[in-house]
Amino acid sequence: MLDRELAQLAKSLPIQNRFADTLPGDHSGDHSSREVLGACYSDAIPRPAKAPKLVVYAAEVAQLLGLPAQQCESEAFSHVFSGRTLLPDMQPYAMCYGGHQFGHWAGQLGDGRAINLGEVSAADTLWSLQLKGAGRTPYSRHADGLAVLRSSVREFLCSEAMHHLGVSTTRALSLVLTGESVTRDMFYDGHPQREPGAVVCRVAKSFVRFGSFEIFAHRGEQALLKQLADYTITEHYPQLMDGEIGCDTYVRWFTEIVERTARLMADWMRVGFVHGVMNTDNLSIIGDTIDYGPYGWLEGYDPNWTPNTTDAEGRRYCYGAQPNIGLWNLVRLANAIYPLVGEAKPLEDALERYSEVFADTRSADMAAKLGLAQYRDEDGHLIEDLLTLLQQTETDMTLFFRRLSQIDVPLLATGVDWASLSPLHDAYYVDVPSAVRQQTCEWITRYLRRTQESLSLAGESERDRKARMDSVNPKYVLRNYLAQVAIEQAEQGDYSEVNRLLNCLRNPYDDQPEFDCYAAKRPEWARVKPGCSMLSCSS
Incomplete structure (x- = not known):
């Protein structure tokens, strides 16, 4: 058999x-x-x-x-x-x-x-x-x-x-x-x-990483460096080939890696994901997320949060640092493939694309998260003020943005007060101080005015706005405590929760009433429970 x-x-x-x-x-x-x-x-x-x-x-x-x-x-x-x-x-x-x-x-x-x-x-x-x-x-x-x-x-x-x-x-x-x-x-x-x-x-x-090229450059094994680069371009970037692979090909290839990495970092930031171990051997040459160790999703919005116990002191790989670390790692890759190009300037020019692509992607993502039809430069202040506000008290990032679509423009007519923001209340882990309540009401008023303008200019409805927001603001993410519950049951021979979580996470942007228990903030018991907050690299 x-x-x-x-x-x-x-x-x-x-x-x-x-x-x-x-x-x-x-x-x-x-x-x-x-x-x-x-x-x-x-x-x-x-x-x-x-x-x-x-x-x-x-x-x-x-x-x-x-x-x-x-x-x-x-x-x-x-x-x-x-x-x-x-x-x-x-x-x-x-x-x-x-x-x-x-x-x-x-x-x-x-x-x-x-x-x-x-x-x-x-x-x-x-x-x-x-x-x-x-x-x-x-x-x-x-x-x-x-x-x-x-x-x-x-x-x-x-x-x-x-x-x-x-x-x-x-x-x-x-x-x-x-x-x-x-x-x-x-x-x-x-x-x-x-x-x-x-x-x-x-x-x-591909499982090839930035570090795959660093090792040969560090050892001076330039023949191997070229063979691996040529293989990677041929297999994974064939659109860049125009006859024989030469210096210009390597520059176009590196530019594409830069742009893919920038978009990946923006995607991580959009959903609140923290990788935890952004070493150069853990970054993919094709722009995939690779090597899931001590990762986590932001619960209380804190740019300095890291899920990695090894990184607890330096917080090198915390949520807010990820975009800069992506660029730092790309510089290491540029140094590694420099022997293939022979000039620094083309690689430096390619690296300039990183900030441009990340900023453009991040701006478009944030506009979509807020339901705006398009991003305008002045929206930057609105976004930054919100991210600052979310740090004033412990606020669940996933829940806040998902629930924000339930705050409608007609609220402007009656006036924004704390009671009228009840859809957002469940996003807070603690009782919200009165000063923060007032700041939140003021920000929501500004936001709804901008939303009203956006809908009017685009000829869209509140339904269009909600659909846009729900398409980029997930209702369900793999919170560490959810994974830990599934792990503990699996260790006892019950794999039903692993399968149930998988089924839920297949449609993270959809309302799934049968999985509403997964669309809730972290329970208090999970705040310090091993496996539910910070993790090590132990496997």
Whole structure:
């Protein structure tokens, strides 16, 4: 039975090995932790899962790959996507890359707990498959290369949640238990515990990162640097090619990366997402969100908030710093690919595009969040005053913007007072001081006057305004406490909440009465509960 299922799965997933076949690799057979020179990747073998068991899979991702539901629910599927069994054409490998971590060059990093299985061509798109948590590779250093259920649930759900929010991201096909326990010290405080092991199958058009180029530039391996750049352009930026790849091609390529990264940062800011670990090895060369570790969504609006315990002191990667860090990382990438261009000026000009694209995207996003038909320069003051106001008392960002669409222009006729703003009241975590209530009423009055003008000029109705706002202001986001509740149930063998959350997050902008309990601010018990506020990089 299993052999027949594996044969059917292999037929549905015709594996290619374009990355491994095109670029130089380390085929030494030495899987010990070590420095790997002269290679873009190393051969790696997944650790066979002892007793694989499917927790959940994403039907939309399976459909992307051409996998029918029946095969996703088969024993063979769990075997392959836990690493227990390889399909015939799979040539697994781990990528070599370096990176700047918390502002400092960290040297060789690489896929320490991720193993690539190859690529699948579906609907004219080449999708890379990668197992996260499948065991040691030459880049694991002193770690075991494994992952636990706790972090795997978070990775799986967030990958899909971000996609449905309209944010560029890697995807998640499946989450499979390995049937073994893994020792982890969740907060690095000397209290390790045994946790269920798990593997997530991640899916992306590319897993190449900024750090993939930094490592070769740092080592002076310019031939490898060029080979990887040419491969990336050919596979992922073919529209930039005009004959042979040359200096102008690399500049156009870098400019596109700059613009994609700027738009990604604006999208993160729009939905209140905080990545938590924006090291250069965690930024995708194609502009996807990649590597979901200690992430979080803003609850109380605070630009200085970070979900990462490791970043608690410096707050380098806090919400408000993300746009600047995106640019900082792009400068590191520019330095890495400089040998391909030979001139600094074209790369500096490309970097200038970052601020322009981010500002334009951010302005358009904020105008849409406020329901304005278009952004005007003077709207900047209205927006900045609101963001300052939200910091005056603990205000839930997601709820405030979602509920703002319920405050209508006709309110101007009767006058704005605190009682008339009742749709917003649930967005506050504390009793709002009288001074802040007054400031809020004054801001709402200004806002409604601007809204009235916008609707009149555009010939639109309040219904048009609400539709615009609801299309960019999600009702449902993956709050940390929601993920933690699902994790705790899953650790007891109940996966219903993981599936229920996934179903809700598929339509984050729609009213879903059956999921209204997820559209509420964080409960007080979750303020300091482990896993519900700040998290570590422990996996």
